[in-house]
Amino acid sequence: MVRLAYSDGGMGFGGFGRGGRSWTIDAPDAEFHLTQGIRRLTRISTFDPGDYADPDDVLALAPEDEDLLDQPFTYAVEVGRWFLSDEEAARMRDYLLRGGFLMVDDFHGTLQWEGFMESMRRIFPDRDVVEIPPDHEVFHVVWDLNQMVREKKQIPGIFPLMNGVTYEQDGVEPHWRGVFDDNGRLMVAINFNMDLGDAWEHADDPQYPQPLTALAYRFGISYAVYAMSH
């Protein structure tokens, strides 16, 4: 799994000590915890976060990096603020159509959706973003998650939870959306109005509800298995 180090046109804000870039949000704890979950619950061979000399290291690649083509699963956060150039969009289009998989997460409300779509339309000008039906294979590949999708079980960030709500901005209703290739393969999984990254990041935080963390793991792991099998 690799984090996508996208361009944000200087409008981003991010993790402490990472230059304020949006793509660094929740890093590295989110992928550290998710990777451990993948290692424990599946047979997928992933890198061992403990192997890193600096625990704060983040495995991240820019869209134009050739090594992205060796990565089966790419993770991007705060994509409401991404701003891909035409070249970056073309590289992402190539990566996804050749067989790559992108999961985007942690963006909320109408404004951020528009920001996300502005670059997404550049990646796929001729493809629609659609709701992933609850009975789609990605929600059954390991666990049957269709009921959660049907009930629109929102996985929130930790700060809204502290404020007693599960949404941010006007993103009240969660959406599992996607972009498919010509053969019906899900290439881009879009967690809209949700923050799975926080659920993974705070898996060891008593303030974050364990059932939501467990559910976030299930979605993340399902995406990973799907990416390795479809």
Place this chain on the structure above:
Amino acid sequence: MLEFLLGHSIWAFRNGELAFARGWPLWLLIALVALGLAAILVTLLRRSELAIWQRAVIATLQFAFLAVVLTLLWRPVLNVERIRDRENVVAVVIDDSGSMNVARGKQASWRDQGVQALQSSGALKQIAASSELRLFAFDDRAQSLEALGELHGGNGATRIGDALTTVTQMAASVPMAAVVLVSDGAENGGSLSEATLSRLAATGVPVHTIGVGPEQPDNDLELEQLQVPDSAAAGETLRAVVSVRHQGQRSTRVRIYDGEKLIAAQEVPLSEKAGLSTASVEFPAGEAGVRDLRVVLDAARNETNTLNNERRAVLDVDGRPRSVLYIEGEPRWEYKFIRRASDGDRSLRVVSSVRATPNRFYRQGLKSGDELKEGLPTTEAELDSYDAVILGSIEAAAFSHDQHEWLKAYVDRRGGSLMLLAGRDGMGDGGWGRVPVAGVLPARFPGGSQPSYGTLTSKARLTVYGQESPIGRLDANAERNEKLWQEMPALGDFQIVGALRPGAVVLLEAVSGRQGAQRADPLLVTQRYGRGSTYLLATSTTWRWQMRLPLEDQRHELFWRQLLHALSAPSPQPISLQPDHTVYADESTAELEAQVLDETFKPVPAAAVSVSATSDSGAIAPVTIEPSGRDDGRYRVLLQATKPGLYRVVMAAKSGDKVLGEAVTHLRRVDGVREQFGVFQHRPMLERIAHDTGGRYWRLEDLAGLPEAIRYSRAGMVERQTLDLWIMPAAFLLLALLKLGEWLLRRHWRRL
């Protein structure tokens, strides 16, 4: 002239044995020659007025003279055997097949040219004067003739081996001195094998072959060979391999028809020099059913024989896609991309079971939810229902003892293909070297505690065998194919397969290391085992060929589809009916092999087997069925294709009231075709027959010497003769020349 100088026939020298008739000891001759040489040298040493080289020349001439004289005094003779006059039979065998009887414009047919040469040279008359002449003609069978006028001009196939065997069998009852064969040597009945030649040689009767016809066809294109699979799955793309014999034409167009419908056409480049060029032409197998294929070459300009520009083939297309079971121990990109490569090929059904979590398999490509319910096959019949099996990165311990036994039997007895892929739990690292199936694999996995799998950057390279294999054929053109492989992105991992077994064939190598210090390791290895085959693919990063090449590039998909087809295509079915070939040219008897097995590919005792055959014209072909007698479920089926046409042959098998299954195949009988191919004189074949039997190859213009050659034959009733050689005019002429030479030299040197 030569025979005048030698005093005897040249054939006496060829066949006779040299001896000395005087009876004096040979050592005395050698001693006298040596003494004479010493005397010459002593005498000449005193002649100091001559230079050394001049004395050496004189000594040589004098020594040669003395040696010849002394040899003649010992009375050299030739002991020869020659046939007794009027006591032997000579068989003249005329090829009366179709190719010998084709009209050649204003020229006589090749058969008539041969007969006329025998008569006009006087050879036939001379042979008849000393031996009894027996005449035979043959095409696909031999018959005796009373006179050459009875030649009827056959149009059947050419079976030289059968004809010679029939004729030489006479040698057991009559003294046969020789066989004279008049032919173009275009054997096409499959009767002239090495064994036949050995049997002919063993009779001791020399066969003199007379070649007729030009040794190179004139301005002719010929589709000499056509290789097309006889069965395929619906939707599969196939390759027809065509071998074109040509006379220097640059290219030709190959068209493939299914009946009258054109299904493929391709321009095929030909080699610069006249000879044989081979190319492959892709064509679609189409929907389920029979393809009555016609492969046609466009005629060359002014080509007269266009009948040999076309060949037929019959292809049975099975509506059932070939099924490949792929068991993977971990979700990984290689798994996904193998599945993805096969997705576009509807002739393949890849059923996969990937262990997604430690205790749960995720299945894809299923026919029903009951398929592979436990993730792995739970019965031998379930495993045997697949045409090929792939095992990925999954440890051997994940399988039970029974499942390991089934896997071994799957290859050995069922005839399936098994492939192991590289991975952290694959091959040797997964313990596959310590289970029953290890014995059927093409390599012995390395032992020890060191992992054999790891990251390594390498490039795949085709071996010589790989270049011939359809698996590695990304382009029909060999040069372009090699270039496409050279441009393939590097692989990222490698697994050491260990020591190859003697029958293993390496199709791909992994080339790693820097320029100048490169090493090549087996990457794709295969071997036959029992009725099936096994493969090892020592990488799991072929997905890089997809991810690192442009989206429209199809190399990864093509490689995997071809590999999956190579794995699954040879898979036998429990109820099968297989003709020994699908097109019977100028043949009416077709032989087929039927097999009746149960769902675990074991013979069914006392199965009731019925076969029926009808042609497209409605004719019903008589069929006979014979069990092999070995209780192996095999039957020999003989079918009489009474008329040309396409025959549909149906076999049904029952055991008691239980229907075991049905098999359908097709074959075609075509007439008047075989003799249109290879229409030129096959001189090497005729020379081989003559050489092996002790005869000689003759051209039409040399036939005057044939009667004398037969006279000195060692077969039949022979008499021994002793021919004196001292009376040879050549000997006296030589003596005179030696002395004359010495005299002239001495005179020239003024030292007489």
